[in-house]
Amino acid sequence: CSRLHNRPTISPTLLMQNMYQNPALNAPPGPDGLPIPVDPRKSQEHFEDFYEDIFEELAKHGELENLNICDNLADHMVGSVYAKFRDEDAAARSMAALQGRFYAGRPIMIEFSPVTDFREATCR
Amino acid sequence: PPARPRRQRKSGFDQPPPGGVLGVPATGFSDAPAGFSADPVAAAVLPPAPP
Numbered sequence: 770c771s772r773l774h775n776r777p778t779i780s781p782t783l784l785m786q787n788m789y790q791n792p793a794l795n796a797p798p799g800p801d802g803l804p805i806p807v808d809p810r811k812s813q814e815h816f817e818d819f820y821e822d823i824f825e826e827l828a829k830h831g832e833l834e835n836l837n838i839c840d841n842l843a844d845h846m847v848g849s850v851y852a853k854f855r856d857e858d859a860a861a862r863s864m865a866a867l868q869g870r871f872y873a874g875r876p877i878m879i880e881f882s883p884v885t886d887f888r889e890a891t892c893r
Numbered sequence: 894p895p896a897r898p899r900r901q902r903k904s905g906f907d908q909p910p911p912g913g914v915l916g917v918p919a920t921g922f923s924d925a926p927a928g929f930s931a932d933p934v935a936a937a938v939l940p941p942a943p944p
Contacts, residue, residue, distance in 0.1 A: 822904050873905040 777881045781834075781860050782853040783827075784882035788872060789819055789838050789848040816840055822872075827852050830866055831859020837887055851884060 792815050796804035820838060827833055835853040839846045854860040860881065867879050 818902065819905070822906060826904070826906055870907055871909050872907075874908050874910045 775883055777883050779857050779861065780881035780883060780885070781855065781857050782851060782882040782884050783860050783864055783879055784884075785850040785852075785867075785877055785879050787848040788823075788850045788875075788877065789816075789840055790873065790875075791816075791840050791842060791848070793842060794847075823850060823852070826867070827854075827863050830863035831855060835887055851882060851887065853885065853887075 792807045792812050793804065796807055799805045816838070820836070823838070824833065824836055827836070832855040833852060834855055835851070837851040839849045841847055852860075852863070854863065864879055864881070867877050870877050
């Protein structure tokens, strides 16, 4: 996104950018040079495993109200994970617990997000 | 619908990169020569060497 988003110092919502790696993005190239198509069932299973991992980890720190994972292939918000807790303290605890850790071999980049209502979440 | 049966698998959390984590010695020991700190933050605040 080319917009300048504000980064609140505290919020009930956490954003972990580029965390979900859609298997289609990492598919090896076939003989024609194009990525080999991923079995939709495997792709769904991969997503559900990821969702389960994230939910279980975040739910240790408080009550989750919303968990959105962007599994699109386009550049915009690709792999972003938005987690909205019931209160800001739970989000802060969760952030402290995740900072400096790794997921699937990649560092977790976590910050507070101003988004509180996902139905109206658009880049302004 | 019935709940999806839980799969027995390892969580993706805390899986380090295949080559290890840069800047973190595996043993906790540093091979840095005496007088130098292996900690980049501590090294950054060391006073400059006298001329």
